[in-house]
Amino acid sequence: MIQTLALPHTIFPYVDYIRRLNLSFLGPDVTDEMLICFSPCTRLERLLLPGSVHATESALERVLANCSSGLLSLDLSEIPCVTDSLVEHIARGCPGLHTLYLGSCPALTDEAIVKVAKGCPLLKRIKLTQCTLLTDRSILALTQCCPQLIEMDLSSCSLLTNSAVQAVFETLPQVRDVNLTLVTNLNHLAFSSIHPLTNRFEQLRILNFTSCIHLTDDILTQIIPAAPRLRSLALTKCDKITDLGAGVIKILGKHLHYLHLGHCAKITDRLMISLAQHCMRIRYLDLACCSKLTDATLFALAQLPKLRRIGLVKCSNITDHGLYALLVTQVLPQTLERVHLSYCVNLSDVAVAALVNQCSKLTHLSLTGVPAFMSPRYQTFCRPPPPEFTAYQRYVFCVFSGRGVRELRQSMQDHPSTVAGIPIPITSIRAVAASLMVAEQDNNHHNSGIDIGADMEDDDDSNQSSYVPALDNSLVQSPNMEDMEDVHETAIGTLSSTSPPYNDDTHMGQFQEQEDSGTEDMMADQGQSGHPFRHSPYLFQPQGGQLHRQPHLHPFRDHDCSALGLGRGSSSVHEGNESRDGSDSEMGQEDERDPRVSSPGALTPIMDKSCQGVGGGRRDSTRVLPDGAEDDEDGSES
Secondary structure, eight states: OHHHHHSSOOSSOHHHHOOEEEOTTTGGGOOHHHHHHTTTOTTOOEEEOTTOTTOOHHHHHHHHHHHGGGOOEEEOTTOTTOOHHHHHHHHHHOTTOOEEEOTTOTTOOHHHHHHHHHHOTTOOEEEOTTOTTOOHHHHHHHHHHOTTOOEEEOTTOTTOOHHHHHHHHHHOTTOOEEEOTTOTTOOGGGGTTOOTTTOOOTTOOEEEOTTOTTOOHHHHHHHHHHOTTOOEEEOTTOTTOOHHHHGGGGGGGGGOOEEEOTTOTTOOHHHHHHHHHHOTTOOEEEOTTOTTOOHHHHHHHTTOTTOOEEEOTTOTTOOHHHHHHHHHTSSGGGTOOEEEOTTOTTOOHHHHHHHHHHOTTOOEEEOTTOGGGOSHHHHTTSOOOOTTSOHHHHHHOOEEETHHHHHHHHHHHHOGGGSOSOOOOHHHHHHHHHHHHHHHHHHHTTOOSOOSSGGGTTOOTTOOOTTSOOOOGGGSOOOOOGGGTTHHHHHSOOOOSSSOTTOHHHHHTTOOOOOOOOHHHHHHHTTOOOOOOTTOTTOOOOOSSOOOOOTTSOGGGOSOGGGGSOOOOOOOOOOOOBOTTSSBOSOOOOOTTOOOOOOTTOSSOOOOTTOSSSOSSOTTOOOOOOTTOOBOTTSOBO
16 A cells, blocks of 8 residues: 555545555554655544554654544554644644544643643543543543543543542533543542432443542442443452442443452452342453352352353352352353453362363363362463463463363363362252252342342441351362462462553453464354363253243242253353453453454443444454444443
């Protein structure tokens, strides 16, 4: 293309045909000479240049000079030369700009953003990730001068205070996506003006509070009832959240698809049982480091018909009973694609073998730090650890992706004698499930779920779901792990407090189980992960009786064990990133129709071809609805 544009004479005026220019995949290879070749393109509407680290300010100004009047979307993220002078040039020459991405441009100050707000009043989407010099002044100017704003990414803008966030929610009732990751100065005053009866954010779909360390139960009880159609909620590392406040999440019901509660150490089984009963369309669930959760949570989640990904990293109370519970209903085996069980030290290879054999769509399984999988016979199939890992980190590293999952499954089927222990009888699992259901039903006579108010006032944080009967540990043969009690402390680095949400560095420091297993594995995952398991000794055979085809019939709502019969589900295969402890790192906002996922910094990671955003192809590009469009009943966009 560049050579054609450089020709003095061409049959067709190609420069007039180019409307969208996406160089995001070239990144560091973009040079000034390449950019100048596109300077005659006067009809550009979308220009994507993220990561063009070798571009200079003069080359960028030359490209923007001829096309600025008609430019609608511009992405200059991660370009070091982007300074106040260049942004002011954009503010003067691009009055019709709808989308502006300036993430990771740390040199920008309030002066430039204020001029953008005044010069580009039609702005709808702006990304200011890691613009660490910005203060409340920039946000106040944007909310006052750009009344059509629907998406704001303010992650890692550490100087922002309550005033900035308050202005967003007071002046932008149509806002759809708000990313406040690592805006650590926020407290309850930022949302004090929100009243669910008078303030309604019907369009709000994505809300990210990752690492907002002062977020409390009171804030949740204010904001969530005011945004009844939230699809994605991230509360990772909001460690002050308890069952009392998080219980309000259940009112989101069918609209909630993605929920991140990692490192919310105070939540218990009671919360998860309530959410599983009310939010039946959850697809992605992150519960990493929620140490109070037990097998009762997995019994509750077993009937979620759309659950694709679940993160249980360092949920050390999870045992084989919990894994078997996920399989008994035959609902999750039809949908699960990614399971993260790193540092669940009480799991045996028997239960994991059942999980691998039953879940035909499984494409990713992390078992780092699980003693039963430190054997060479399993390490053969896992991905190689990153080269920067220490000897001990390489020893405990155990992640299976793509082809590795398929090879592990085949090995377990071909050589069942190599799997230690004895499978738990299906009758024992059903008996435990029945006892939990009865206990929950009895409990519901006294407490109808997790409501805001007096129902939970007597709940003790130290009580780990005392209303659930203890599981019979004699049913499972788990290895003795007294010598592995501090595995996570020696193998996992310190938690980062400055990285984006669900970034690889955010969850577990140095322990990155890198997800890039190559194009070949990714293509294979798309259609070759299903295999018959007729000869597997760990396969739960279908039980007689009518198929359970009504996902709204939750087993905890009935004493009848027949709810744990067979079920159906469907899902497509997606790939994403993996954090260093084995938990999912992407925000997981993927659409059912699109297998792509994106980086954690994106407001909404998938790009729809008909969007008004910055365009497809960029790993943190944004998928948006056309103006006025609404979600349909199951949450997919119309």
